[in-house]
Amino acid sequence: xxxxxxxxxxxxxxxxxxxxxxxxxxxxxxxxxxxxxxxxxxxxxxxxxxxxxxxxxxxxxxxxxxxxxxxxxxxxxxxxxxxxxxxxxxxxxxxxxx
Numbered sequence: 297x298x299x300x301x302x303x304x305x306x307x308x309x310x311x312x313x314x315x316x317x318x319x320x321x322x323x324x325x326x327x328x329x330x331x332x333x334x335x336x337x338x339x340x341x342x343x344x345x346x347x348x349x350x351x352x353x354x355x356x357x358x359x360x361x362x363x364x365x366x367x368x369x370x371x372x373x374x375x376x377x378x379x380x381x382x383x384x385x386x387x388x389x390x391x392x393x394x
Contacts, residue, residue, distance in 0.1 A: 328379075328380065328383060331376075331379050331383075332379065335372055335379055336369065336372030336375070336376050337372065338372070339368040339369075339371040339372040339375065342368060343365050343366075343367050343371075344361060344368065346360075346364050347360040347364035347365060348361050
């Protein structure tokens, strides 16, 4: 079988599987949305809480709350990127197995 025929067959199988799993893809999307949201929110809130504690305990001219808020958002974005990328690898592996 030629390369083109294999590609067409692979895409056809993917389309058929996608039609069968429409209900699951909605739940998968909502779950991914939740994972991304929590993976950004939790480090951000931890950064803000630590920053507020440092600002109250050791007052200075710098706002630790603001610095740790930005740091928490950055760590949260890296965390979300990791989970989305990991999820993408899993779906690629299942596509190649068929």
